Amino acid sequence: MNISEFLPTGIQISYLVAASLFIVGLKRLGSPATARRGNQLAALGMLVAVVATLLDRQVLNYWVIAAGIGVGTVIGAIAALKVAMTDMPQMVGIFNGLGGAASALVAIAEFWRLLSTGAPLTLTSLITIILGVLIGGVTLTGSLIAFAKLQGLLTGKPIQFPLQQPFNFLILAAFLGSSVYFAIAPDTLPVFFGLIAISLILGVLFTIPIGGGDMPVVISLLNSYSGLAAAAAGFVVNNNMLIVAGALVGASGIILTNIMCKGMNRSLANVLFAAFGSDNAAAAGSSGSQGGSVKSIDAEEGAMMLGYARSVVIVPGYGMAVAQAQHAVRELASQLDRLGVEVKYAIHPVAGRMPGHMNVLLAEANVPYPQLYDMDDINPQFEQTDVALIIGANDVVNPAARHDKGSPIYGMPILEVDKAKHAIVIKRGMGTGFSGVQNELFFKDKSMMLFGSAKDVIDMLVSEVKQL
C-alpha cells in the first residue's frame, strides 16, 4: 500500500473510531454516573473526526479553515461558559439553528462547486442538495423563532392568521413544484434561490403557531432536525461520518420528542398543528363552571403551614425559571429541613420549556439528586403529604385533566397535588396557564394562594420560616 492509498484508508478508519466514540458517548450520557465521561468521549470523537478530515486531499488552504475554527471556538466557548442556566432552552435552540444553517450552507456550497466546475449534476445529487437545503433551512429559521419566543422577543402565544393551513400547504406545494423544476433545469439559479427562501419561510411558518408551553416538544424536534440536516449534508458531500452522526442525533431527538408528547398525552401532530393555548382552544375548555372562591394567604401564614408540616412536596414550574427562584427554593428547603420537615421535589416531564428543564435548574442550586421525584414515583405519595408547594406551575397540576372531558388538557397526566392535605400555590396572579384554562385546583378548600413573583415570595417565606 503506498502513501496515496494509505491516507484515505486512514481517514475512513478514523471516522469509524469517531463514530464508535459517538455511540459509546451517547450510551453513557444516558446514565447519571457515566454521563460526564460520555460527553467527553463524544467530544473526543468529534476531535478525531475533524483532524482526520483536515488530512483529506481536498483540503488545501489550512489557514482559512484554521481561522474559521478559531473564531467558532472562541464564540462557542464564551457562549457556553457565560450562559445562565435559566437560559438553557434558548441556548440549545440557537445551537440547533447554527447546526442546521451550517448543513444548509454545505449543501449550497457543494451545489455551487459542482455548477462552477461543470461537473455533471445527477438527479441523485440534486435530490440530496434539495433535502439538505430544506431541512437545514427549516432548522435554522424554526430555531430562531423558537429562540425569539423563549427569549420573550416574540409572544409565547401561538401566532395565527386567517387561512394559515391552506397558506402553509400552498408554500409547501410551491417548494415541491420548484424542486421538480430545479431537478430538470439545475442551472436556473433563481429557482435555486427560491428553494432556499421557501425553506427559510417554512421554518418560520412551522414554529410560529406553536405556543410557549409546547416548547419542550419543539426544541426536541428541532434537535432531531439538526441531526437530519447534518445527515442530509452527509449525502451531499458523500461522507459517511456525517450520515452516522446525523442519524444518531436524529434518533435521540425523536425519542425525546416522543417522551415530551407522552408527558402531555398529545400526539405530535396535535402539538404542531393545533395552535394549542390560543384563544379558540381556550374557549372550548373554559365552559366548565368555576364554583367557589379563592383563598389568599400571606407569607407568614404560609411559613407556619410549611414549618409545622411533617412532609412538604415542592412542585416547580416555568414560573420558578422565569423568576430565577431556584436558589431561593433550595434555601427554603434547607430551612424546612432544619425544622425536621421532610422535603421532596415533584418533577413533571414537561415542566418548563425544554426536556429536563427543572432538573437542570435544581441541580444548579445544589438540590440533592435523590430528593427529585418523577411523576409516577411521587403521585402515590401525595396522600401522605401535608403541604404541596406549587411554584409557578399551573396546567401540570390541574385536576380537570383527570375528569373534565371538555377541558383541552383532559387526559394529560398531572401531578396529583390536590390529594395532599393542603396546597399552597405561588403565582403572580389569577392568570391562566399555558393551556388558557382556569385551574380548578385554585378554587378548592384546601388550596391557598400566595400571590407575587416566585423569587420575592420564596425569599419572604425563607425569612419567616427562619423565625419559627
Added chain:
Amino acid sequence: METSTLLAGLFVFVLSSFVGFEVINKVPPTLHTPLMSGANAISGIAVLGAILVSGAQNWSLTVILGLIAIVLATINVVGGFLVTDRMLNMFKKKEA
C-alpha cells in the same frame, strides 16, 4: 453521484438510526437536557462537510459559504460540548 452511492448512504443512515434508538432509549428525566445538548453538539458534525467544501486553494463563493459554515458549526460543537460538561458537572457535585 451514482445511485449506488446513495443507496450505500441510506444503508448507513437507517442502521445508524436504529443504533441511536437502541442506545438512547430509557434515559432518566434528569439527563434529558444534557442528552439533548450533547446530541446537539454532535450535530455540529456538519463542520466536516464545511471543511471539505472550503478546502479549495482559490477563493470562490463555495469557499466563502464553506467558511461561514465552519464558523457556525464550530460554535455549535464547542459550545454544545462545553455547556453539556458544565451542566453535568453541576449534577455530579451533589451526588457526592
